[in-house]
Amino acid sequence: MNPKSNHILAALSESMFQRLLPKLGLVSLTKNQVLYEEGGGQQGVYFPINATLALQNHGADDFINDVALVGHHSMTMAGKCCSLVSFDRTIVRLPGLAYRMGIEEFVATVREDAPTLMQLHELTQHRMKQMAKNIACASHHSAEQRIARLLLELMDLTSLHDIDLTHQEVADSIGVRRESVSIHLKELEREQAIEIHRGKICELDHHRIHHHSCGCYQGLETNTPKTPHCWPCIDPQLI
């Protein structure tokens, strides 16, 4: 498996990539596996290949939902090191492979490299814009629109047309009630936009799903910086 299937690793300078390469290990991640939460998990810096990770924060009443999704176009630090900022929890939303390395050795490797730190700065800004957009989406757009957007984004991230996700997991991801998810998925199924088969949500008509989504969905390419794509959740001022 080529580590450069991950866009972040592919966008690094060759010298930085060669320094990180011996420290990277390929791991197989299972659905809903907890990579980090306070006091536990498989902490590390993750560069997904075909897994999709969900970065989560607690809200009021201990409510928790996804604030960002991370796939092959991106990476994340699941855990804490020194005073680096981390999300409350990182889980595997969809299973697959990822490259992983220790947080401390990652920080020690990149902290003296000015071009990489500049990349970190740009990528952190991009992630913050994405998160602000997601918050606005949650406030202004309907559950139906957000469910359709989630399906499109997960299909983009995995390059799959069928997503192994339960109604409850869709509800957990976007922070709505499971009953609402079931109603809207049934509507999409009635319109033959999707089909639910053996627990998988299968795309039948991309344009019909898109028709139900809000304008926040713009596709993976336009949601991703050209170079070097996305480098979330690390504040370079703290490195």
Ligand SMILES: [Zn+2]
């Ligand atoms: Zn929206």
